[in-house]
Every structure is written in structure tokens, then in C-alpha cells.
Amino acid sequence: MQAANRLRTAFTKGTGPSFGLWQMIPGANVSRVLARSPGVDWVLVDCEHGNIDDGAMHDAVPAIAAAGVSPIVRLPDMQGWMVKRALDCGAHGILVPLLRTAREAKDLVQAAKFPPWGRRGFGSPLAMERFSPAPSMTEYLQQANDSLLTMVQIETKEALESVEEIAAVEGIDVLFIGPFDLGNNIGHPVINGIIKKELSDAIDRVLEATHKAGKKVGIFCTSGEQSKVFADKGFDMISVATDYTALQFTLSESLSVARGGAKPAKGGSY
Numbered sequence: 001m002q003a004a005n006r007l008r009t010a011f012t013k014g015t016g017p018s019f020g021l022w023q024m025i026p027g028a029n030v031s032r033v034l035a036r037s038p039g040v041d042w043v044l045v046d047c048e049h050g051n052i053d054d055g056a057m058h059d060a061v062p063a064i065a066a067a068g069v070s071p072i073v074r075l076p077d078m079q080g081w082m083v084k085r086a087l088d089c090g091a092h093g094i095l096v097p098l099l100r101t102a103r104e105a106k107d108l109v110q111a112a113k114f115p116p117w118g119r120r121g122f123g124s125p126l127a128m129e130r131f132s133p134a135p136s137m138t139e140y141l142q143q144a145n146d147s148l149l150t151m152v153q154i155e156t157k158e159a160l161e162s163v164e165e166i167a168a169v170e171g172i173d174v175l176f177i178g179p180f181d182l183g184n185n186i187g188h189p190v191i192n193g194i195i196k197k198e199l200s201d202a203i204d205r206v207l208e209a210t211h212k213a214g215k216k217v218g219i220f221c222t223s224g225e226q227s228k229v230f231a232d233k234g235f236d237m238i239s240v241a242t243d244y245t246a247l248q249f250t251l252s253e254s255l256s257v258a259r260g261g262a263k264p265a266k267g268g269s270y
């Protein structure tokens with residue numbers, strides 16, 4: 001099962017950053033377009049800010065997995081039952097937004113792991129089919145704890161201040177920076193795509209602390225150019241684009257060119 005988790009395999013190989021895309025629009029066809037984009041290891045199904053409910057998550061996760069790409073689910077909130085729904089539908093990993101403390105990270109690990117390590121309930125007949133080759137139900141029970149990824153977002157002031165403690169929590173695999181929320185929460189928001197020095201220093205602190213703890217660090221980017229900058233800095237997991245903003249940009253670019261206008265710049269929009 002571990003080898004069937006493409007994102008985990010990319011981390012193990014350590015051959016450079018793992019790139020992914022962000023799904024905010026519901027629909028299995030959207031999932032497939034994203035998952036079939038060349039060079040993508042994972043697609044994140046965004047149940048926090050995207051237009052994706054529990055049913056749409058159950059459509060997206062299998063469509064992404066069927067393309068041989070890791071489906072990752074961002075939960076709306078840090079709630080045990082949401083962890084269960086996402087993992088039971090077959091996510092290869094979960095991402096929890098707005099984490100604040102190491103205590104919350106420990107609680108999350110408890111919710112994400114089967115006993116005796118944690119307290120995840122067992123019984124989904126769906127999850128194993130999202131891996132190829134598919135494990136039996138018993139194999140899933142025995143291998144899930146070591147095969148699935150538990151990831152937290154560092155995007156609050158409290159989490160930044162205790163980043164070393166959070167990175168040290170056993171069972172937390174990835175610390176993933178949300179630059180927009182982190183900027184807002186430390187008083188230096190991203191405005192027109194600009195990351196000020198204070199936010200940039202905070203990002204560097206997370207990168208350093210996470211690597212020092214032997215964990216992987218990720219970040220949300222708004223363009224290929226910005227993704228390249230963070231890849232060169234040593235980030236392990238990079239979200240390159242979202243379906244919604246990519247669609248918006250491509251449509252306005254084509255319309256502008258059709259009218260004989262200039263190609264609009266993407267800017268630093270989400």
C-alpha cells in the first residue's frame with residue numbers, strides 16, 4: 001500500500017519537489033483533467049474553501065486515484081469525523097487547515113490512525129479500492145497507519161510560534177504553508193500577490209524547522225513561476241495551480257487576445 005501512495009513514494013525517492021494541483025470545482029471530469037496533467041503526483045480535493053461537499057469528495061477521490069495519482073483531501077476544519085470521512089473514501093492523505101498547537105496535531109494523529117496507535121474507526125469498504133494493487137480489507141487495516149499521510153497547515157501565528165513542537169509530533173508527515181492565511185494572521189497579508197519580507201522570513205522559518213525535524217514541507221503557490229522559486233528553495237510539496245483560477249485566467253486571456261488586446265498578466269491571485 002505504501003508504494004501505491006504516489007505522493008509518499010515521491011517523498012521517499014527524494015528526487016525533488018512533488019508537484020500537485022488543487023480542485024475547488026466539483027465533478028469527476030474536473031478531477032480527471034487535473035490528475036491527467038503531466039507531472040502531477042497528487043490532486044488536492046479542497047473541502048475547506050472549494051465548492052466540494054461530502055458527495056462531491058466521494059466522486060473526486062476515486063477519479064483521481066484511477067489516474068494513478070494520489071487524492072489528498074483538505075478538510076473544512078480539524079474535526080475527527082471529517083478525518084474519518086476523507087480517509088474512508090480512500091484519500092491517500094489529509095490536510096488540516098488553520099492548525100494552532102502541537103496538542104491539536106497530536107489529536108489529529110489520533111483521529112487518523114487505527115488502534116492501538118490512534119482511535120480511527122474501521123469499516124469502510126471504499127478505501128482499499130483507491131490503491132493499485134488494491135489491498136484486502138485486512139491488509140488496509142494493517143498497512144494504513146504507515147501508508148497514509150497526515151498533513152497540517154502552518155498558517156496561524158500560534159502555529160508559526162510553535163512550529164518546532166508541531167514538526168516534532170510523531171505521525172505528522174508534512175507541514176504545509178498557506179501563505180494567504182499565514183500573511184493575514186501575522187499582520188502581513190499577501191496583497192496583489194506580493195509576499196513581504198516578514199512573511200518571507202516566516203516561510204523560511206517553517207522550511208528550516210520542518211527539515212530540521214526530518215519532516216516534509218509544502219506550500220500553496222499561485223503560478224508556475226512562483227512554484228519554481230519555492231522548488232529552488234527546497235520545498236518538498238508544491239501546489240502549482242487551482243482549477244478555478246486557471247480556468248478564469250485562460251478564459252480571460254483567450255477573450256482578450258480574440259479582441260486584439262494584450263495578454264493579461266495572471267498576477268498573484270489565489
Ligand code: 3PY
Nearest residue numbers: 178179180181182220
Ligand atoms: C492559504 O494560503 O491560506 C491557503 O490555505 C492556501 O489554500
Ligand code: MG
Nearest residue numbers: 097155178181
Ligand atoms: Mg489557508
